[in-house]
Amino acid sequence: MKIKLLLSAAFLGALSFPALAQSSFDVKFQKMMSEGFKAEGIAGLDRIKQDETQKFCSDPKLINTKQGAAKAIEIQKLNMATIVQPTDGKYIGDWKNGEAIAQSGRGSTWTDKPDTVNGGGCYNCHEIDKKEISYGNLGPSLWNYGKNRGNSKEMLVYTWNRINNSKAYNACSNMPRFGHFKLLTQEQMQDLMALLLDPQSPVNQ
Amino acid sequence: MRQLSLNLMMLKKLKPLFGILLASGVVLFASTGFAQSTADEIAKYRQMIADGNPSELYEDAGAELWKKPAGPKNASLEKCNLGLGPGVIKGAAAQLPRYFADTNKVQDLESRLITCMSTLQGISVQEIVDAPFQKGLKKDMDALVAYVVTASKDQKIKVSMRHPKEKEAYELGKRAFYYEGGPMDFSCATCHGSNGKRIRLQDLPNLTTQAGAEAGWGSWPAYRVSSGQFWTMGLRLNDCYRQQRFPFPIYGSDLLTAVSMFMAVNANGGTMQTPGLKR
Amino acid sequence: MGDPMRIRAAESNGVVDVKILMKHDMESGQRKDASGKLIPAWFISTVSVNAQGKEVFSADFGSAISKDPFLNFKYKGSKGDKLVVSWVDTKGDKRSDEATVS
Numbered sequence: 001m002k003i004k005l006l007l008s009a010a011f012l013g014a015l016s017f018p019a020l021a022q023s024s025f026d027v028k029f030q031k032m033m034s035e036g037f038k039a040e041g042i043a044g045l046d047r048i049k050q051d052e053t054q055k056f057c058s059d060p061k062l063i064n065t066k067q068g069a070a071k072a073i074e075i076q077k078l079n080m081a082t083i084v085q086p087t088d089g090k091y092i093g094d095w096k097n098g099e100a101i102a103q104s105g106r107g108s109t110w111t112d113k114p115d116t117v118n119g120g121g122c123y124n125c126h127e128i129d130k131k132e133i134s135y136g137n138l139g140p141s142l143w144n145y146g147k148n149r150g151n152s153k154e155m156l157v158y159t160w161n162r163i164n165n166s167k168a169y170n171a172c173s174n175m176p177r178f179g180h181f182k183l184l185t186q187e188q189m190q191d192l193m194a195l196l197l198d199p200q201s202p203v204n205q
Numbered sequence: 206m207r208q209l210s211l212n213l214m215m216l217k218k219l220k221p222l223f224g225i226l227l228a229s230g231v232v233l234f235a236s237t238g239f240a241q242s243t244a245d246e247i248a249k250y251r252q253m254i255a256d257g258n259p260s261e262l263y264e265d266a267g268a269e270l271w272k273k274p275a276g277p278k279n280a281s282l283e284k285c286n287l288g289l290g291p292g293v294i295k296g297a298a299a300q301l302p303r304y305f306a307d308t309n310k311v312q313d314l315e316s317r318l319i320t321c322m323s324t325l326q327g328i329s330v331q332e333i334v335d336a337p338f339q340k341g342l343k344k345d346m347d348a349l350v351a352y353v354v355t356a357s358k359d360q361k362i363k364v365s366m367r368h369p370k371e372k373e374a375y376e377l378g379k380r381a382f383y384y385e386g387g388p389m390d391f392s393c394a395t396c397h398g399s400n401g402k403r404i405r406l407q408d409l410p411n412l413t414t415q416a417g418a419e420a421g422w423g424s425w426p427a428y429r430v431s432s433g434q435f436w437t438m439g440l441r442l443n444d445c446y447r448q449q450r451f452p453f454p455i456y457g458s459d460l461l462t463a464v465s466m467f468m469a470v471n472a473n474g475g476t477m478q479t480p481g482l483k484r
Numbered sequence: 485m486g487d488p489m490r491i492r493a494a495e496s497n498g499v500v501d502v503k504i505l506m507k508h509d510m511e512s513g514q515r516k517d518a519s520g521k522l523i524p525a526w527f528i529s530t531v532s533v534n535a536q537g538k539e540v541f542s543a544d545f546g547s548a549i550s551k552d553p554f555l556n557f558k559y560k561g562s563k564g565d566k567l568v569v570s571w572v573d574t575k576g577d578k579r580s581d582e583a584t585v586s
Contacts, residue, residue: 028373029380036381036460040453047387047452054385058392108388108450124404133243136404138396167390176389183388257554261490262507433509433551 041110053079057172072171080168083161083179086186091156091193095202098195101188102128108183118183120192125175128195129202138174146197147204159196163189243406251482260351260428260480263435267352270345276326285321287314287353298357299477302466304368311374313465315439316457318349334456338440350437354426354479362423362477364469371466374459378467381460382412387450393464395449397421407484412468419475422468427481435480438465486571486579493567493585500561500585502533502541504569505554512547526574528553534568535561535585545571561585 039045050058053075062068104119106112122128125138128145149155161168164179178184184192195201271282271294287297288305302313308320322328328342336342366372385392396404397412411417426437436444442461446454454461487507493500506528513525525547533541540559565585572578 025373025376029377032377032459032463033381033384035455036458037452037454043387043447043450043452045452047450048384050384050386054390057390058380058383058385060383060394109447110453111447134405136402136406138402138404174395176391181388254554257503257505257556259505259507259552259554262487262505262552265488265490428552 042108042112042114043110053167053171063172075171076168079165079171079177079180080161083164083168085157085160086190088186090190091160092198093187093190093192093194095191095194095198095200097188098191098193098201099129101184101191102195103132118188120178120184120188121176122192131202142196143203145203146199146201151197151199156193156197159193160189163192244408247406247484254430254482258428258480258482259433260355260426260435260482263348263351263428264355264480267348267350270348271352276322276328278325278327280325280327282318282321282325282349284325285318287317287321294353294356296357296360298354298479299360300363300365302371302374302462302469303365304370309370310459311368311370311462311466313438313462314350314353315346315437316462318346318353319457330457338443339434346439347435347437350426351435351480354477357477358479360477362419362469362472362475364466364473366470374463374466375470377459378463378465381464382467389450391449391451393445393449413471415471415474418468418471422465422472423475424478424481424483426479427483429483431484436483486573486577489569489579489581491567491569491581491583493565493583495561495563495565495585498560498562499558500535500565501556501558502567503554503556504533505552506531506571506579507552508571508573510547510549510551510553514547528571528573531555531569531571533557533570535559535565537566 033048034045037045037048056068056071056075057063059068063072101120102122104117105121105124107116107118122142123132123135125136127135127137127141127143130143145159162175163184165177166173166175167177167180176183179189195203198204271285274281284291286292286305286307287294288300288303289295289297298314301317302311304311305317305320312320319330319333322333322342323330333342333346336344339347364371366375382393383398385395392398393412396402396409397417400411400414400417402409402411410421412421425441426435427441428435439456439461442464443454443456446452489507490505492503495501508528510527511523511525512527513522515523517523527547527549528545531541531543531545532539540561541557543555545553563585567583567585568580569583570578570580
């Protein structure tokens with residue numbers, strides 16, 4: 001029993017070393033961040049606590065090194081492992097709802113309520129239906145997405161994964177992880193899938 | 206016969222700006238061709254409204270507030286030192302943020318105005334920080350900021366990195382700029398870290414380059430036509446963080462000063478276009 | 485008494501170019517607040533500009549004129565003309581400011 005306690009104490013001691021090894025600049029930075037924000041509405045201070053993906057992607061120098069490239073693959077695997085396929089086995093929902101979800105940029109800010117329905121904000125970054133001329137270019141055009149790629153099982157799973165957690169394919173993708181952080185419900189993501197992949201969707205005309 | 210030619214600018218809240226463009230019969234080209242003609246139309250609109258910037262009304266109010274005795278000490282702000290000496294406002298904003306010996310820290314314009322309002326006038330720092338944007342003490346801040354930044358219009362952006370704390374503020378700001386957080390993994394760099402990007406039809410300056418930083422840092426504070434309000438840099442940064450789904454950045458904090466320092470130093474050599482006029 | 489206006493007026497070749505910025509919320513009466521209630525209408529209803537005592541411009545503003553209106557017009561006049569700009573709003577509040585043509 002005593003040995004176990006000694007071993008765990010040594011283990012905990014080892015864990016605290018990285019904290020001591022932090023540069024004084026790191027300490028200054030953490031202090032600035034922790035003193036720079038306050039919780040407001042639904043936006044709590046847990047939001048500035050980074051997970052491994054965010055930590056990695058906050059270091060532009062590291063990303064461009066060999067070490068960074070290797071870590072990126074690790075991060076991608078990590079994210080892929082957490083993706084959940086639709087519980088009802090349905091990949092395609094209603095594209096009309098999908099368009100509305102893609103148009104709405106609402107939700108998750110400190111001025112939103114806990115029961116505010118989140119939008120996907122997709123048009124903020126993507127061209128989707130060509131009829132919508134107010135679209136951003138932070139992401140690639142999704143016009144004719146389904147028409148160009150078809151409806152194979154692989155394509156359904158790939159697209160589902162991308163919407164759920166784009167970092168499974170690109171560690172530092174700019175795209176939010178809509179499934180991972182429960183920003184969108186399963187049904188909403190099924191509707192977005194329809195917008196992109198339903199042959200009847202205006203996106204595929 | 207009296208000659209009367211009327212040119213009334215209808216600065217209506219143009220939320221669906223593209224709706225107006227459609228109404229004026231813009232033809233739909235292929236996506237890149239259309240995006241260009243849309244950008245041209247928006248540029249034309251900006252030229253049209255460039256005259257008659259309502260920021261001037263805030264500037265007038267600020268000029269009065271600067272001289273008016275206020276606070277428990279019943280003193281004016283005429284001795285306020287924004288870095289170029291007590292009471293000197295011409296060109297002051299173009300050299301902020303900077304290190305101040307009396308507070309032993311790097312301060313941006315709003316942080317420094319808080320210092321002046323509290324030390325010269327006895328006004329509570331916490332009351333200024335806690336006041337809701339555009340109300341009460343923050344309304345006074347809007348006017349003072351408009352007054353001070355107007356006095357730097359067309360000046361060269363000249364932010365110092367000589368003092369070690371100025372260098373440090375820049376590096377802290379840079380790290381904050383790339384800091385991903387919140388449920389959408391956004392950092393400032395997500396939107397402002399590369400060239401040629403836009404959200405919907407809103408162009409995003411690349412704040413890591415001189416040209417982009419000059420465009421961004423040099424044109425805020427500004428009057429926002431769509432909300433009919435004057436936005437200080439403090440409000441602009443606050444709303445950025447809100448849309449990044451972060452928690453609430455504390456007004457006047459070292460964090461906001463550091464982020465400002467990063468943008469301002471990157472913009473060095475450029476020209477101040479403040480106060481700006483935005484959609 | 486409403487908030488001060490900013491008036492600029494410059495003469496060139498016998499024509500005075502007048503630019504006026506007015507500070508006013510110009511509520512149309514059609515906007516709703518956060519709780520869904522209509523914000524009551526409150527806007528400048530009439531504007532009048534006199535040069536050397538004679539009216540050179542008058543307007544009836546309606547609910548379509550937006551916040552902090554900017555007005556620009558020209559009239560035949562001279563340097564040194566004394567301009568008086570006045571407005572009245574739907575609550576009966578008034579504002580009057582003067583400027584000299586440069």
